[in-house]
Amino acid sequence: METKMKNMVLVCVTGAFLLGFFLWSLLKPPEEISLSERRPLAAFPQLTGESVLSGEFMTSFESYTLDQFPLRDTFRGIKAVTARYLLGQKDNNGVYMEDGYLSKLDYPLNTDSVDYALGRFRYVYDRYLGDKDMDIYISVIPDKNYFMAEANGYPSMDYEALFTRIEEGADFAEYIDITPFLELSDYYRTDTHWQQENILDVARQLAGAMDVTLTSDYTKMKTDSPFYGVYYGQAALPVSGEDLYYLNNDILEQCRVYDYETDAYLPVYDLEKAEGQDPYELFLSGPKSIQVIENPQGSRSRELILFRDSFGSSIAPLLAEGYAKITLVDIRYISPAMLEQFITFENQDVLFLYSVSVLNDSVTIK
Amino acid sequence: MLFSSIPFLYYFLPCVILVYFAVPKCLKNSVLLLFSLFFYGWGEPRYLIFMLASITQGYVFGVLVERYRDRKWSRAFLAASVLFSLLLLGYCKYADFFISNFNAVTGLSLPLLKIALPIGISFYTFQILSYVVDVYRKEVPAQKNFINLGAYIAMFPQLIAGPIVRYADIAGQLESRTHSVADAAYGIRRFLLGLSKKILLANTLGELVSIFKASQEPSVLFAWMYAIAYVLQVYFDFSGYSDMAIGLGRIFGFRFMENFNYPYISASITEFWRRWHISLGTWFRDYLYIPLGGSRVSRPRWLLNLFIVWMATGLWHGAAWNFVLWGLLFAVLLMIEKLWLLSGLQKVKGLGHLYVLFFVVVSFVIFDGPSLGEAGNHLAAMFGGLKLPAVTTETLYYLGSYGVIILLAVVGATPLPARLFRMAEKKKGGGLLLSAAEPLVLLGLLILCTAFLIDGSFNPFLYFRF
Numbered sequence: 001m002e003t004k005m006k007n008m009v010l011v012c013v014t015g016a017f018l019l020g021f022f023l024w025s026l027l028k029p030p031e032e033i034s035l036s037e038r039r040p041l042a043a044f045p046q047l048t049g050e051s052v053l054s055g056e057f058m059t060s061f062e063s064y065t066l067d068q069f070p071l072r073d074t075f076r077g078i079k080a081v082t083a084r085y086l087l088g089q090k091d092n093n094g095v096y097m098e099d100g101y102l103s104k105l106d107y108p109l110n111t112d113s114v115d116y117a118l119g120r121f122r123y124v125y126d127r128y129l130g131d132k133d134m135d136i137y138i139s140v141i142p143d144k145n146y147f148m149a150e151a152n153g154y155p156s157m158d159y160e161a162l163f164t165r166i167e168e169g170a171d172f173a174e175y176i177d178i179t180p181f182l183e184l185s186d187y188y189r190t191d192t193h194w195q196q197e198n199i200l201d202v203a204r205q206l207a208g209a210m211d212v213t214l215t216s217d218y219t220k221m222k223t224d225s226p227f228y229g230v231y232y233g234q235a236a237l238p239v240s241g242e243d244l245y246y247l248n249n250d251i252l253e254q255c256r257v258y259d260y261e262t263d264a265y266l267p268v269y270d271l272e273k274a275e276g277q278d279p280y281e282l283f284l285s286g287p288k289s290i291q292v293i294e295n296p297q298g299s300r301s302r303e304l305i306l307f308r309d310s311f312g313s314s315i316a317p318l319l320a321e322g323y324a325k326i327t328l329v330d331i332r333y334i335s336p337a338m339l340e341q342f343i344t345f346e347n348q349d350v351l352f353l354y355s356v357s358v359l360n361d362s363v364t365i366k
Numbered sequence: 367m368l369f370s371s372i373p374f375l376y377y378f379l380p381c382v383i384l385v386y387f388a389v390p391k392c393l394k395n396s397v398l399l400l401f402s403l404f405f406y407g408w409g410e411p412r413y414l415i416f417m418l419a420s421i422t423q424g425y426v427f428g429v430l431v432e433r434y435r436d437r438k439w440s441r442a443f444l445a446a447s448v449l450f451s452l453l454l455l456g457y458c459k460y461a462d463f464f465i466s467n468f469n470a471v472t473g474l475s476l477p478l479l480k481i482a483l484p485i486g487i488s489f490y491t492f493q494i495l496s497y498v499v500d501v502y503r504k505e506v507p508a509q510k511n512f513i514n515l516g517a518y519i520a521m522f523p524q525l526i527a528g529p530i531v532r533y534a535d536i537a538g539q540l541e542s543r544t545h546s547v548a549d550a551a552y553g554i555r556r557f558l559l560g561l562s563k564k565i566l567l568a569n570t571l572g573e574l575v576s577i578f579k580a581s582q583e584p585s586v587l588f589a590w591m592y593a594i595a596y597v598l599q600v601y602f603d604f605s606g607y608s609d610m611a612i613g614l615g616r617i618f619g620f621r622f623m624e625n626f627n628y629p630y631i632s633a634s635i636t637e638f639w640r641r642w643h644i645s646l647g648t649w650f651r652d653y654l655y656i657p658l659g660g661s662r663v664s665r666p667r668w669l670l671n672l673f674i675v676w677m678a679t680g681l682w683h684g685a686a687w688n689f690v691l692w693g694l695l696f697a698v699l700l701m702i703e704k705l706w707l708l709s710g711l712q713k714v715k716g717l718g719h720l721y722v723l724f725f726v727v728v729s730f731v732i733f734d735g736p737s738l739g740e741a742g743n744h745l746a747a748m749f750g751g752l753k754l755p756a757v758t759t760e761t762l763y764y765l766g767s768y769g770v771i772i773l774l775a776v777v778g779a780t781p782l783p784a785r786l787f788r789m790a791e792k793k794k795g796g797g798l799l800l801s802a803a804e805p806l807v808l809l810g811l812l813i814l815c816t817a818f819l820i821d822g823s824f825n826p827f828l829y830f831r832f
Contacts, residue, residue, distance in 0.1 A: 003801075007551035010805045014554050015383075017809060021816075022380040058373075058408050065372040069820055079817035087570070088770035090763065093821070107760070108582050155583070155760040236821060 024070045031068065036076075036233035038277050041067040073236070080236035090154070095235040098152045101189050102231035102239065103144040109157040110360045111165065117362035118169035121352050124307065124336050125172045128345040137210055138173040140166050141311050141355040143192065147184035162356065173352060176209040178202050189242050191229020192357065193280055196314040197245045203318035210349050212302060212322035218247035223274040223282065230278070244279050246314075251297050251321050260290040260342055268293065268317050283313035289334035290327065290342050293317065298324035303348040307331060309358045323349075332358075335366040367408040367522075369610045370564050372819055378405065382522075386618065387545070395517040395540065398618065405522040406485070413484035416454060421516045423450045424494040425509070428501045432508035440502060447498040455491045459483055463685035486526035488682055490519050492649055497533040499653060506534045514540045523614035527607045529625035529645035536620055543619035553617035558808045558815075560609025565815040567775050568603035569822065571595045574768045575734075585754050588761040589747035595768070597730045598775040601630065604643070630779045633718030634711045635699040635725065646682070650675050672697050683733070688741050692733045699725060 033040050045051065045060030052058075069075065083089040090096055094105045121138070129136060140163055149156035167175040186198035194202075197220050207214045226241025246269050257266045266285045273281035284291060293316060303325045306312055309332065316326055327343055339345075358365070367374050382401040389397055407414045427447035434440040462478045469476055497518075500506045509515040518540055524531050578584065578592035608625035615622045629642035639647050658671040673694070680693020703711065711718040728745065735741025746752050777783065790796045 004547070006801045006804060007547050010551045010554055010808065011547055013805045013809055014558070014812065017812060018376060019380050019384075022376050025376055053411055055410065058367075062371060062373055065377065066820055069372060069376075069816075072820055075813075075817040075820040078813065079821040082814055082817065083570075087774075088767070089570075090767040150759075153759070153763060153766070155763050 021070060025065065025068070028068065028070050030064075033277065034067070034072070034233070035277060036073050036228070036236070038230065038233055076236040077238060081238065084237065092236060093234050095231050096154060097235065097237060097239070098148050098154075099184075100239070101144060101148060101184060101187070102229070102235050102237070103148055104192070104231060104234070104357075105149070105155060106143060106145055106357055106360055107149070107155045107157040109159075109162050113362045114162060114165050114359050115169065117354065117359050117365055118166065120331060120336065120362075120365050121170055121307070122172070124331070124339070127336070128339065128343075129350060130172070132345055133347060134345070134350055135210065136173040136350045136352075137176055137206075138166060138170045138352040139176040139178050139206060140359065141194070141353065142179055142182060143356040144184060144187050146179070146356065147182075147187075157356075157360065159356070162359070166359070170352065173350075174209070176206055178205055181205050188227065188229050190232040190239055191227070191280060192231065192355075193229070193311060193314065195245065196247055196283065196318070199315055200247070200318060203315055206315075206351065206353070207319055207322050210304070210322075210351065212299075212319075212349075214318070214321050216249055216251060216321045218249045218252075218318075220245050221248050221269075223271065223279065225275055225279065227279045229280070244274060244282065246282060247318065251295065252317055254296055255317070255320055256294045257284055258292045258294060259285070259288055260292075261288055266291075268320075280310070280313075284316065284328070286310075286313070287333060288328070288330065290329055290339075293320050293323075293326040293328070295320045295324055295326075298322065300324050303327070305329060305343065305345070305348045305350045307350070307352045307354075309353075309355055311355045312353050315353070331366050332364045333366075367405050369607065369614075370561060370569075370815070370819065372816075373408075374405075375561075375816070375819075378408075383617070394618075395511075395513050398522075399513055399517040399520060402517065402520040402522040402525060406520060406525060409485055410482075413487075416458070416484050416487065417490065417520060420451065420454065420490060420494055421512075421519050423447060424497055424519065425512050425515045428498050428508040428515070429510065431498060431501050435504070444498060444502045448495060451491045451495050451498075455487060457481070458487055460681070460685045489528050489530055490525065492530050492646075493519055493533070496530070496649060496653060500532070500534050506537050509533070509537070509540070521615075521620075523618070523620075524611040524622060527604070527611070528643075529608050529611060529622055530649050531620075531622050531645070532649075535623060539620050545619045549616050549619065553613040553615070555804075555808065556609050556613030556616065558613075558811050560606040560611075560613060561815050562811045563602040563606030563609060563778070565818045566811075567771065567778065568599045568606055569818065570768070570771050571599035571602065571775060574764060574771075575599060577764060581760060583758045583760045584747060584752075585756060585758045585761045586747065586750055587757045588764070589744060589754070591761070591765060591768070591772075592744070593727050593731050593748055595772060596734050597630075597727050598772065598779060600730055600733075601626070601779055602775060628779065628781050630723065630726065631719070631781065632722045633715045634703055634708055635696060635722060636703050636708060638722055638726065639696070639700070646679070650679055654678060669701055672701055676700070686736075687738050688732050688735045691738065691741075692729055695725070695729050695732065 030043060031041055042060065042063040044064055045057050047057055051060075080092045083092050084097075091105055095102055096105065125136065142159065145154070145156055146159050148154070163177070163179075181201045182194070182199075187194050200218070204214050223244045223246070227244035228241050232239055248269065252268050255268050257268055258264075259266050268284065269282055270285040271282065273279065273285055278286065280286070284293075287310065298320065299322065302323045304319065304323045305327045306316055306319075307329050308316070309330065312328055312330075316328055320326055327348070329339065329343070367378060369375075378401075382397070385401070386394060386397050403414060403417070406417060424447065427443045427450075430443040431440050431447070434443065458481055461481060465476050465478055468474065497506070497509075497515075501508045509518070518531070518533055518536065521531075574595040575592055578588055578595075581588060605626040612622045612624070623645055625643060625645050627641040627644065629638050632638035632641055655671060655675045658674060659667060660671065661668050663671065676693040676697030677690060678693070679696070680689045680691070683689045683692070711721070731744050731748070732741045735744060743752070747754055787800070791800055
C-alpha cells in the first residue's frame with residue numbers, strides 16, 4: 001500500500017471512529033440503570049456557575065460519559081476478555097473464573113471485622129437473650145472461595161481461623177458446622193449465593209441441631225428468565241445465564257410473609273422480582289429489615305428468630321416446616337437497639353446465620 | 367482534563383480538530399489558545415487566573431526586555447519576570463514544604479497554606495522562564511502577538527506534562543506552519559501508541575503497585591515486583607504522555623522535541639539522563655548548570671554546580687524530601703561516574719546496564735515513597751530488612767496475574783519491538799502487510815483503550831502534579 005494511501009486510511013478510520021462515537025454519545029438517550037452491573041447510571045450533571053467553579057460539574061460529567069458511553073457493556077466485555085485471555089490476568093475487577101464459576105477475591109481474614117460482627121451479636125444477646133431461657137445457635141456460611149480459591153492458586157483467607165474465632169467469640173451460642181454439607185456446585189455460577197434446591201441437607205442439619213425435624217418433599221420450580229448473578233456484571237466476561245429454581249410445596253403455599261417495612265403480607269416467592277434487576281430477590285422479596293414467615297401448619301410450640309444476611313432468604317423457607325413462625329432479622333437494615341419495638345423475645349430458638357463475605361466485611365452491620 | 371479520559375477523546379478532541387481545521391489560518395492560534403484554556407480550566411477553573419497572569423507577565427516582560435535591550439532596564443525586566451515566575455511556583459508548590467520544615471526546625475506551628483497545586487504549573491513556568499531568558503540572550507525575538515505567545519504557553523498537547531517545549535523551537539511554527547495528511551497520520555500513530563502505553567501498560571502496572579501497597583501479606587519477591595512495576599509504570603506513563611503530546615502537536619502542525627529515548631537500556635547514569643525526560647534535563651543544563659559555570663570551573667565549584675542542579679531537579683518533581691533525596695542520589699552517582707567510573711562502564715556494558723537498572727529501581731522506590739520513612743520501608747522490604755517471607759501465595763498469584771504485562775512492558779521499554787517492526791517491513795511483502803495491518807492495529811488499540819477506560823476508574827497521570 002502506498003504510504004499516502006496508508007496515511008489517508010489511518011486518518012479517515014480514526015477520525016470516523018472518534019467523530020462517530022462523539023455524535024452517538026451526543027444523540028443517544030441516556031439510560032437510567034445498568035442491568036448487568038445492577039446500579040443506576042450517572043445522569044447529566046446540573047450545569048451551574050457554582051458546580052463549574054468547584055469542578056463538581058466536570059467530575060460528574062466524566063462519570064456521565066463513562067456510564068452513558070454507547071455500547072458500554074460491549075466495551076467492558078472487550079476489556080475483560082483482553083485482560084483474561086490476552087494479558088493473562090487472573091481476575092477482572094477482583095472477580096475470577098474457574099470451571100465456569102465466578103467468585104470475588106476475598107482475603108485475608110479481617111479479624112477486626114469479624115470481631116465487630118461478634119460484638120454486635122453479643123449486643124443482641126446481652127440486651128435481649130441473656131436473661132431468657134432461649135436456645136441460641138450460630139453458623140457460618142462459607143463463600144465460594146472456600147471451595148475454589150486455595151485449590152486453584154488464588155489467595156484465600158484462613159477459614160479455619162474464622163470458624164474458630166466465631167465459635168469461640170460467640171460462646172453464648174451453640175456452633176453448627178454446615179461446611180460438610182456444602183460444595184461448590186451448591187452455589188450459583190454467576191452469583192455469590194447458594195442455590196435453594198441444593199441446600200435441603202444444610203437446612204436439615206441446621207434444623208436437626210436445633211432439635212427440629214424436617215421431612216417435607218418439595219417440587220422444583222423454574223423461573224422464566226435466565227439468571228445472571230452479581231458477579232456476571234462485575235466480571236464482564238461472556239458467561240451464559242443459569243437456571244433459577246425455587247422449592248415449593250403445600251406448606252409453603254399456605255405460608256404468609258409479613259413485612260414490617262411495608263406493613264403488608266408478601267409471598268414467600270416473589271415471581272415478579274425474579275424478572276427484575278436482581279432475580280435472587282425472588283426469595284422473600286429481597287433485602288428487608290424484619291419479616292415474619294407465618295406457617296399455619298407449623299408446630300405451635302416452636303418459633304425461630306433468624307438473624308441473617310441475604311443467604312437467609314433462600315434457606316428460611318426450607319426451615320418453615322418446623323416452625324409456626326420464623327422472624328427474620330437483618331441488622332444491616334435495622335439497628336438492633338430498635339428490635340424490642342417489633343419483637344418480643346421469650347422462648348424462641350435463635351439462630352445467627354451469616355455468610356463469610358458479610359463477616360469479613362461487617363461494616364454494614366448496625 | 368486527561369488525555370486518557372472519555373471527555374477528552376470523544377468530546378474535546380473531535381471538537382477542537384473540527385474547529386481548528388475549519389477556521390482560516392489566521393485564526394488557528396486563537397482556536398488553539400481558546401481550546402487550551404478550556405482544556406486547562408476544565409480540571410481546575412480557579413487556576414486559570416494563575417495561567418493567564420503568567421502568560422501576561424511573560425508577554426509584557428518579553429516585550430520590555432527586547433525594547434530595552436542592551437540597557438540596564440533589560441536585566442531588571444528579566445529579573446522581574448524570573449522573580450514573578452519563581453514566586454508563583456514557590457507559592458503554589460513549595461510554600462507548605464518550607465513552612466512545615468521551618469516549623470519542624472524552630473518548634474513553631476505556623477499554619478500551612480494548603481494550596482492545591484495548579485496542574486502543569488512546573489511545566490508552563492519553565493516554558494515562560496526559558497522564553498524570557500532566550501529573549502534576553504537575543505536568541506529569539508520577543509513575541510509581539512499575545513495570542514501567539516498564549517498559544518505557545520497554554521498549548522494543550524504539552525501543557526500539563528510536557529515535554530517542556532522551548533519557544534525557540536516552535537517560534538517559527540507559531541507564525542507559519544503546514545498541515546498535511548502525512549503529519550496527521552504520524553500524529554495519530556504517536557498519539558494512539560502513547561495512549562496505549564498509558565492505559566494498557568502504565569495503568570495496569572499501577573494496579574499492581576497499588577495492590578502491593580495495600581497488601582497485608584507482603585514478601586521480598588512482592589516488594590521487588592512492586593519496584594519493577596513502578597519503574598515500568600513511571601516510564602510508560604510519562605513517555606506515553608510525551609508520545610501523545612508529540613502526536614497531537616504534529617496533528618496541529620507543530621514539531622515538539624523527543625522526551626524519551628529508551629532510558630532503561632542505558633549503560634551509565636550519565637547516559638540515562640540523556641535518554642530520560644530529555645526536555646527537563648536540557649532545560650536545567652541550559653538555564654541553570656551552564657549559567658552556574660558548568661564544568662568549566664574549579665572541581666569543588668563544579669561539584670557544587672552538580673549538587674545544585676540535581677537538588678533543583680529533585681525539587682522540581684515535588685516538594686518533599688524524598689524527591690530531594692532522589693535528585694541527590696543521581697547527583698552523587700553522576701559525580702562518581704564523571705570522576706572515576708564512566709570510562710570503565712563504557713568498556714563493560716553488561717555490567718553498566720545492571721548497575722543502571724539497580725540504581726534506577728532504588729531511586730524510583732525513593733521517588734514513589736510518600737515520605738522518606740515509607741520509601742525506606744519499601745527498600746528494606748526489598749533487601750530483607752523487614753524479615754518478610756521470601757514469597758507468599760498472594761505474591762505468586764499476582765506474579766502470575768501480572769507476569770505477561772510485566773514481560774510486555776520490559777520488552778516494550780527496549781528498542782526491540784521497533785527493530786522487529788523494521789525487520790518485518792524489509793521482508794518481501796512485509797511492508798505491504800504491515801501497511802495494511804497498521805490502521806486496523808491502531809484502531810484496535812483505540813478500541814482497547816476505550817474499553818479499559820470504560821471498565822476502569824479515573825487514573826490521573828503520575829507526572830500531573832510536577
